[in-house]
Amino acid sequence: MITYLICKCHVYESKLLPKRLILELASVSKLEDFVGILSATIYGQRISEAKNVWDVEATLTEIFIDRLSTLLKISPENVKEFLIQYYRRFEVQNMVRIMRMKLAHEPIEPIEELIIPSEKLGGMDLDPFMKARDLNEFMSLLAGTTYKRISEMKIENPLILESMFRWIYYRGVFDKVSRIPRDDRSDVMEILGIELDLHNLRVWMLPILYGYDRKLAESLLIDNPAGKSKRLLMELRSVKEFLEEFPRYRGFIEALIRREEWRAEIEYFKILKDEVDKRRISKYVNFFYVLKYILDCEVEYRNLRSIAISIHYNLPMDVRRSLLILPRV
């Protein structure tokens, strides 16, 4: 069964847009042209109905989630269990967004517009959370879920709550790694470890770059069983030490130092993509290839969204291209 899933991923991968087309899309000047070109691809009819950049964004999100949910339907039970947990990252994104909106006392309608359809990915029903009267009710609703620990916390700083959501997510996904084939576990762990390393790096640089409280930054760090430990990271005090300790994240660290958070976001995905692509040949018929396909889907989604929004802002062509997550040559 897992072979079927891997083979299907190879088939689906062939339907991803080639780099040439992504660059062509990045060079158009009008959103209508962007939609026109995209309509002739696999995005077809659904994208052609988009009238503005917000419609485009929503359609791209829907298509991206549909692609991921298809994998659940053809996965064997054990892998499905892992994938559902892996996909919870989108549920966590949703929870964080709902929490922020509740904090701002926003009504349900604008919240609904911000939500990724994570239920299609095996996530829980988010309606009660969106309908919660306030943040306290939102927190109490968490008691009956995986995020129970958060409901017991005091709301001192919402950043800590956000971090807790991520901590619970990563703890869950590391637990479920045992459900995937043995050959792939270490590679999957390593990719998750890189994600956490980059998250922790960004957090631990907050006091250096922006004068954040060191204690707060410490509480935002997430244990990383597959990367650098919190203790080791906390010993680093200067940018030089960061660069020495993490030479492969140089691009990411340099973007942070230059206070180009947007570039750091792109570097984050470039690093992950490079790491996954490195194993492309050796893991050609492994479960890891499924993970590679998932990341490719996300990269394509982010690239298309980024192009659409940058066209909306009328950003110059070279800037638009610099926003793309493309594999390093």
Add this chain to the structure above:
Amino acid sequence: MSLTGIRYTKGFLLDLRRRLEFIKDAHELLEMKRDQLIIKLREGLEKLKELRRKVEGEAEEVYRELSLLHSTLGSADLETYSAYLRESMDVKIVPRGVIGVVTPMVREVNIPDYTNLYPPQVIPLAEKISALMKDLVKLAELEAYIENLAEDLRRTNIRVNALEKVVIPSYEETIKRIQDILDDEMLEEIIRLKLIKEILMRRRTT
């Protein structure tokens, strides 16, 4: 402009001269005020040009950062980040006088602190917006100052011109007219006295 209630008397003439003296002093003072206003206005306009250039640069930078961040993070995340800011911007304004012109002065600008509050992704944008807001307040203060100064300059100019072209000439003209009439009267009086003297002399001789 013509003066009303003119009396062709020495007392009235002296009073008019005193008034004219006072008006001329006032005119001189207003001229000095006008010159000072022009100097202040020029300085203000220079500062405005500089500050406006700075604000435009900052606004461009904010727009650039926002568009780049929006493009990379998407709309949903960007929209929810602002929820963490619980305070709102607060500005305290007091009136101040510059050469008699009352203009608003921003005494305190309280921009909410985002340190320890925002996720790292949006801090540079928050920093830039914060700096822009501070300068926008300064720009608004300077614009109001210049507007008030210009309005006062316009009014002062009208007054100076009115004094210079209407009031002072009319006073001078009235004074001259009274002076002429008084001179004529005095001449008549002298002639009359002379005639009386002559009549008296003639009577004495006959």
